[in-house]
Amino acid sequence: MEPVHPEFVPDASLSREEMEALQRDIAEQAVFTDDLPVDPESVCHTRDAGQQRLDETESTGSDEPPTVVGVDQAFLDDDRAVSALVAMRGGEVVERVHAVAPTEIPYIPGLLSFREGGAILAGFRELTVEPDLAFFDGSGRIHFREAGLATHVGVTLDLPSVGVAKNLLCGTPRAPTDGLVEGDRVPIESNQKVTAPDGTVIGYAVQTRQYDSPNRHVNPLIVSAGHRVSAETAADLVLACSAGYKLPEPTRLADKYADEAKATVT
DNA sequence: GCGACAG
């Protein structure tokens, strides 16, 4: 698929000020409320043949499960990134594509999409299936200007998106995020470093997996809305797509595929 | 000057 908003395609040649200005424009276009064709309850559930046939018989139109894409990146060297996309439908992988693109700028907190966005959009250009939702590795609305990687790419493609990060970029957890039980979530509120009004819930710390004994423990994922999804639904979707691992399946498989693709490319 | 930060 191609960008719906070419003017938002990340341009690494912009000055830092211009990049930040673009992020403010993107945040204005971003929709942080639900506007997606995906039901959190049945997103990643595999349906048996009997159920599939029953559904097709009872409805007039096509009601196949939504297509969810997991996106992740790996690096070949300091100036080339590999983006890996794994598309899933009804709990099964339906397509895997990858693309290589130059990383024109170094990693700068808050400007990640300008470093990795090019490779990601190149990956989407290779994608054949029509995605209904995408999970990105990084933040969405949990960002200084409410335009993290997931929001930037989501708005550019006008694709419902969710940001799944392993660490908190900014914002303040409303309560301690340790010692959570699987399924738990703690709101992340905006503070003075975020453009949103103080106290706005910009995301959630989501415990997708946890050990039961007091020794080892798993840190929660930091989930935020990318585009056309609310913070609550973003958390629901991540939990719904998690299957015994810390990362939701689409992301976990994209992670693995990124390494495979990296080993393949020269 | 202090603080501080996705991948």
Next chain:
DNA sequence: ATCTTGTCGC
């Protein structure tokens, strides 16, 4: 993100 074997604990 990346460099990387063994190893601690379920």
